[in-house]
Amino acid sequence: MSSHVRTVRPNQMVALMERAAHIKKMLEQGEKKPYKDVIDVCWGDPHGAGMKPLTFVRQVLAACIYPQLLDGGNLPMDVKRRAQKLLRWCDGGSVGSYTNTGGILEIVENLAQFISQRDGVPAHPENIWIHPGSQTSLTSILTLLLSSEATPKRGVLVPVPGHSTVPLSVAALGGVAAPYFLDEERGWELRADELRRALASARGVCRPVALYVINPGNPTGHVQSRKSMEEVIRFVAENNLFLLADEVYQGSVYDANSEFVSYKKRLYELGPPLAHTLELASFHSASKGLLGECGLRGGYVELLNMDPVVMPYVERLFHLIPSPPVTGQIALELMVEPPQPGDPSYPLYMHETEHTRRTLVDNVKRVLQVLNRLPAISCQPVRGGAFAFPRLHLTTKAIRKAKDAGMQPDMFYCTKLLEDTGVFVSPGCEYGQKEGTYHIRFCIMTPTDTMEELLRRLSAFHLKFMKDLS
Amino acid sequence: MSSHVRTVRPNQMVALMERAAHIKKMLEQGEKKPYKDVIDVCWGDPHGAGMKPLTFVRQVLAACIYPQLLDGGNLPMDVKRRAQKLLRWCDGGSVGSYTNTGGILEIVENLAQFISQRDGVPAHPENIWIHPGSQTSLTSILTLLLSSEATPKRGVLVPVPGHSTVPLSVAALGGVAAPYFLDEERGWELRADELRRALASARGVCRPVALYVINPGNPTGHVQSRKSMEEVIRFVAENNLFLLADEVYQGSVYDANSEFVSYKKRLYELGPPLAHTLELASFHSASKGLLGECGLRGGYVELLNMDPVVMPYVERLFHLIPSPPVTGQIALELMVEPPQPGDPSYPLYMHETEHTRRTLVDNVKRVLQVLNRLPAISCQPVRGGAFAFPRLHLTTKAIRKAKDAGMQPDMFYCTKLLEDTGVFVSPGCEYGQKEGTYHIRFCIMTPTDTMEELLRRLSAFHLKFMKDLS
Ligand SMILES: Cc1ncc(COP(=O)(O)O)c(C=O)c1O
Ligand SMILES: Cc1ncc(COP(=O)(O)O)c(C=O)c1O
Numbered sequence: 001m002s003s004h005v006r007t008v009r010p011n012q013m014v015a016l017m018e019r020a021a022h023i024k025k026m027l028e029q030g031e032k033k034p035y036k037d038v039i040d041v042c043w044g045d046p047h048g049a050g051m052k053p054l055t056f057v058r059q060v061l062a063a064c065i066y067p068q069l070l071d072g073g074n075l076p077m078d079v080k081r082r083a084q085k086l087l088r089w090c091d092g093g094s095v096g097s098y099t100n101t102g103g104i105l106e107i108v109e110n111l112a113q114f115i116s117q118r119d120g121v122p123a124h125p126e127n128i129w130i131h132p133g134s135q136t137s138l139t140s141i142l143t144l145l146l147s148s149e150a151t152p153k154r155g156v157l158v159p160v161p162g163h164s165t166v167p168l169s170v171a172a173l174g175g176v177a178a179p180y181f182l183d184e185e186r187g188w189e190l191r192a193d194e195l196r197r198a199l200a201s202a203r204g205v206c207r208p209v210a211l212y213v214i215n216p217g218n219p220t221g222h223v224q225s226r227k228s229m230e231e232v233i234r235f236v237a238e239n240n241l242f243l244l245a246d247e248v249y250q251g252s253v254y255d256a257n258s259e260f261v262s263y264k265k266r267l268y269e270l271g272p273p274l275a276h277t278l279e280l281a282s283f284h285s286a287s288k289g290l291l292g293e294c295g296l297r298g299g300y301v302e303l304l305n306m307d308p309v310v311m312p313y314v315e316r317l318f319h320l321i322p323s324p325p326v327t328g329q330i331a332l333e334l335m336v337e338p339p340q341p342g343d344p345s346y347p348l349y350m351h352e353t354e355h356t357r358r359t360l361v362d363n364v365k366r367v368l369q370v371l372n373r374l375p376a377i378s379c380q381p382v383r384g385g386a387f388a389f390p391r392l393h394l395t396t397k398a399i400r401k402a403k404d405a406g407m408q409p410d411m412f413y414c415t416k417l418l419e420d421t422g423v424f425v426s427p428g429c430e431y432g433q434k435e436g437t438y439h440i441r442f443c444i445m446t447p448t449d450t451m452e453e454l455l456r457r458l459s460a461f462h463l464k465f466m467k468d469l470s
Numbered sequence: 471m472s473s474h475v476r477t478v479r480p481n482q483m484v485a486l487m488e489r490a491a492h493i494k495k496m497l498e499q500g501e502k503k504p505y506k507d508v509i510d511v512c513w514g515d516p517h518g519a520g521m522k523p524l525t526f527v528r529q530v531l532a533a534c535i536y537p538q539l540l541d542g543g544n545l546p547m548d549v550k551r552r553a554q555k556l557l558r559w560c561d562g563g564s565v566g567s568y569t570n571t572g573g574i575l576e577i578v579e580n581l582a583q584f585i586s587q588r589d590g591v592p593a594h595p596e597n598i599w600i601h602p603g604s605q606t607s608l609t610s611i612l613t614l615l616l617s618s619e620a621t622p623k624r625g626v627l628v629p630v631p632g633h634s635t636v637p638l639s640v641a642a643l644g645g646v647a648a649p650y651f652l653d654e655e656r657g658w659e660l661r662a663d664e665l666r667r668a669l670a671s672a673r674g675v676c677r678p679v680a681l682y683v684i685n686p687g688n689p690t691g692h693v694q695s696r697k698s699m700e701e702v703i704r705f706v707a708e709n710n711l712f713l714l715a716d717e718v719y720q721g722s723v724y725d726a727n728s729e730f731v732s733y734k735k736r737l738y739e740l741g742p743p744l745a746h747t748l749e750l751a752s753f754h755s756a757s758k759g760l761l762g763e764c765g766l767r768g769g770y771v772e773l774l775n776m777d778p779v780v781m782p783y784v785e786r787l788f789h790l791i792p793s794p795p796v797t798g799q800i801a802l803e804l805m806v807e808p809p810q811p812g813d814p815s816y817p818l819y820m821h822e823t824e825h826t827r828r829t830l831v832d833n834v835k836r837v838l839q840v841l842n843r844l845p846a847i848s849c850q851p852v853r854g855g856a857f858a859f860p861r862l863h864l865t866t867k868a869i870r871k872a873k874d875a876g877m878q879p880d881m882f883y884c885t886k887l888l889e890d891t892g893v894f895v896s897p898g899c900e901y902g903q904k905e906g907t908y909h910i911r912f913c914i915m916t917p918t919d920t921m922e923e924l925l926r927r928l929s930a931f932h933l934k935f936m937k938d939l940s
Contacts, residue, residue, distance in 0.1 A: 048561035091518035
C-alpha cells in the first residue's frame with residue numbers, strides 16, 4: 001500500500017454523517033422525536049437543502065436523455081432546439097456516448113466564450129478541461145504540481161479555515177498543506193503579511209510550490225477586494241508560486257458592495273509582465289450558484305501561462321481521466337448559455353433565478369440578524385459563497401464536556417445540535433481554525449421557511465446549551 | 471512537476487482521433503469524399519457506434535431529471551414508480567444533490583443483491599463502491615496498491631494485448647506494468663505457463679503485487695474457461711498477488727458454448743482456504759453490455775478478502791473521490807433491477823434487449839465469415855466483449871512504407887483505412903501485441919447495416935492495400 005494513503009487522515013465527519021442518516025431513517029419509520037425532520041445544511045448542496053432546480057435546465061436535460069420528448073407538445077421550442085443542438089454534439093446523437101476526455105469540444109468552446117465575456121480577456125479552448133466536478137480538476141492539477149518523492153517535500157499554502165478537499169488531497173499525494181490564516185475580525189480577509197508569515201514558516205518543512213485561494217470563500221463567505229487580489233498576485237509572482245484560484249462560488253455574491261472579479265481579469269488589469277507570466281489555474285462548477293447541480297458532476301479548470309514544456313504533460317495526464325459525465329457537461333453548457341430575452345423559456349427562467357437570488361439575500365440578512373443578537377455566537381458578514389460560518393464562544397465547561405466525550409468542542413456542539421434538534425451542520429474543526437476558536441458552518445442556500453425553522457431550532461438549542469454549560 | 475507524470479507516454483491515438491474528427495467535420499460541411507460518413511467503431515461505445523439506448527432506462531432517467539413528467543400520462547406506470555422510488559433515495563428528492571462518496575446506499579445494496587444472485591455467494595454493501603465509471607475504480611485501487619517511492623518499484627502483471635488504461639495508470643502512479651502475453655493461436659487463451667514466465671521476468675525489474683485480468687477480454691473477445699480461471703487463482707494465491715478482475719463485459723457473451731463466470735464465484739467453488747484469503751477486486755460498469763451507457767459514467771468495484779488493516783485506508787481514500795454522478799448511479803441501478811414479467815415496460819424491454827442480443831451475435835458471425843475469407847487477415851473467435859481483433863499479415867513492403875511514414879505498421883493501416891474509407895478503427899499497437907504481429911480492433915456493437923457497410927469498406931480497402939503493397 002502506498003505510504004501516502006496511510007497519511008490520509010480519517011474523515012471525522014463520517015460518524016456525524018452516519019448519525020444524521022440514522023436519525024433521518026428513524027424519523028421516516030415513524031419514531032417520535034422533538035422535531036419532525038432533519039434540516040440538512042451540512043454541505044454546499046442547494047437541492048439537498050431544499051432549493052428547486054431550474055426548469056429550463058431540467059427540461060433540456062430530460063429531452064437530451066429521452067429524445068422522444070421532442071415529439072410531443074409539452075416542452076418550449078427553445079428547450080427543444082437546445083436539446084437538438086446538444087444531441088448533435090454527442091457521438092451517435094446519444095448522451096450515452098463517451099466524449100473527448102476534456103469534454104465535448106463545442107461546450108468547451110462555449111466555456112471559453114463565457115470566460116472571455118466575463119473577463120474582457122480572450123480565453124482559449126485548448127486551455128480548458130471539463131471534469132466530473134471541479135474537485136477532480138483540483139486533484140488532477142495537484143497531481144501535476146506535487147511530487148511524492150521530492151526532497152524536501154512540495155507544499156501548497158492553503159487557507160484556514162478552508163474547504164477541506166485540497167489539504168486532504170495534498171496529503172494523499174505526499175505533499176504538505178501549509179496553512180495561512182484568514183482574519184476573522186476583518187470579515188475573514190486574506191492578509192498579505194499573513195501570507196508572508198505562512199510562507200516563511202512553511203519553508204521550514206517543505207518547498208512551497210503553490211498558493212490555493214477560495215474566492216468567494218468557503219466556509220467564510222468573504223469576497224476578495226481588488227486590492228487584496230493584487231496583493232495575492234504580487235506575492236505569488238515574487239515567490240514563484242503557482243496560483244490555484246477556486247472560483248466555484250463566482251455566481252454567488254449577496255452583498256451589494258461586493259463584486260466577484262476573477263483572478264484572470266485582475267491579472268490582466270495589472271498588465272504585463274505579470275499577465276503573461278503568472279501561472280494560474282481557475283476552477284468553476286455547475287454544482288454551485290443558481291444551478292446547484294452537484295449531483296450531475298460538471299466542473300472545469302482553465303489554465304493560464306503554463307510553462308509550454310509542461311503543457312504536453314498536462315494533456316497526457318488529463319487523457320488518463322475518463323470522459324466527464326455528459327449530463328454534467330450539459331449542465332455547464334446551460335450555466336454559461338442561459339435563455340435569452342425573447343426565448344419562450346426566458347420569463348420563467350428569470351422568475352426562478354430572481355426568486356432564488358432574493359431568497360438567498362434574505363436568508364443571509366436573517367442569519368446575521370438572528371445570530372448576532374444571541375449571546376456567545378457571532379457571525380461575520382456573508383458577502384458570497386454558500387455558507388455562514390459563525391463563531392461559537394464556548395464556555396470552559398462546554399470545552400471540558402467535549403473533551404470528556406473525546407470530541408473537538410465544536411464537533412461536540414454539532415453532535416448535540418443534531419441529536420436534540422435535527423439540525424445537521426458541520427463543525428469548524430473540519431475546515432481548520434485558529435487555535436482556541438470554534439465555529440459551525442451551514443449552507444444558506446435553503447428556502448425561506450427552512451431557514452426560519454433552522455434559526456428557530458438553532459437559537460433555542462444555543463441558549464439552552466450555553467445555559468446548561470455555563 | 472511529478473516525475474511520474476513525465477513518464478506518461480504520449481497517447482498515440484490522439485493524432486488519429488483528431489484526424490477522424492476533422493474528416494467528420496469536413497463531411498458535415500459538404501466536402502466530397504468517396505464515402506458519405508465516418509463509421510466510428512474505434513471505442514467500446516455502443517451508442518457512438520449507432521446502437522439505441524434502452525427505452526426503459528431513458529424513461530426512468532428523464533422522469534428523475536424532470537419529475538413533472540410523472541404528472542402526465544405518457545410514461546408507463548412502472549417507470550413512474552421506479553422514478554419516484556429513486557427520487558426518494560436522493561437528498562431533497564433531486565438528482566442534483568451530492569450522494570455518499572461511495573454511491574447512494576440503496577443502490578449499493580441492490581448491487582450487492584445482484585452480485586449475490588449472480589454468484590450464489592453473499593455480497594456485502596460495505597465492500598462495494600460506486601465511482602464515475604469503472605475506470606475510476608480501477609485507478610483508485612491501483613493508487614492503493616502502488617507506492618511510487620518503493621524500491622524495488624511495485625509491478626502489476628497486465629495482459630498483452632489488453633485495454634490500455636491500466637498500464638497507463640500504473641506508469642503514471644510510478645509502478646511497472648509487466649506484460650503477460652495471451653495466446654492468439656488458441657483464441658487468445660490465458661496460459662498459466664506464460665503467467666509464470668511473465669512473473670519471473672517481471673521480478674528482474676520490480677516487485678509484482680497484482681495480476682490484472684480482463685474477462686471477457688478487451689480487445690481479444692476471449693471468454694475464460696473455469697479451468698483457466700482456476701489456474702489464475704492458484705497462481706495468484708501461490709505468489710501472494712492481488713487479483714484485479716475487470717469484468718465489465720460480463721453481460722456480453724455471444725458464443726453459445728461460453729459462459730461468464732465471475733472470479734468471485736469461481737473462488738467460492740474452489741472453497742476455503744482460497745475463498746477466504748485471496749484478495750480480489752472485481753469491476754463492473756453501466757457502460758457496457760445491453761445498456762451501453764458510457765456517457766453517464768457509472769461503474770463499481772467489489773472488494774473481497776481485503777486485509778482488515780487496509781480496509782480503513784481504502785475507505786479514507788475513497789472518501790477523497792467526489793460522489794459519482796447520480797445519472798450514472800441510476801443507470802447501474804436499472805442495469806441490476808430491470809423490468810420484471812408483468813411490468814408494463816417488460817415487453818418492450820425484452821424486445822429491445824433480444825433485438826440487441828441477436829444483432830450482436832449476427833455481427834460476430836458476419837465479421838468472422840467475411841474477414842476469415844480475405845487473404846492476409848485472420849480473426850480468432852469473438853466469444854464475448856465488445857470487439858473483434860483481427861490480425862493483419864502485412865507485407866515487408868507495407869511495413870517499410872509505414873516506417874517511412876514514421877508510424878507503427880498497424881497505425882499506418884488504420885490511418886489509410888480512415889482516410890480512404892471513413893472507417894475509424896484502432897491499431898493493435900495501442901493494446902500491445904507480440905513483436906512482429908499487427909492487428910486492428912473494432913467495436914462489434916453496431917446496427918446490422920452499419921456492420922455490413924463496415925465490412926464492405928474494410929474488405930475493399932484491405933484487398934487494395936495488400937495488392938498495392940505486395
Ligand atoms: C470551494 C469549493 N471548491 C470545489 C468544490 C467542489 O465542487 P464540485 O461539485 O464541482 O466538485 C466545492 C464543493 O463544495 C467547494 O466548496
Ligand atoms: C476492459 C475495460 N475496463 C474498463 C473500462 C472502462 O469503463 P467505464 O466506462 O466504466 O469507465 C473499459 C472501457 O472501454 C474497458 O474496456
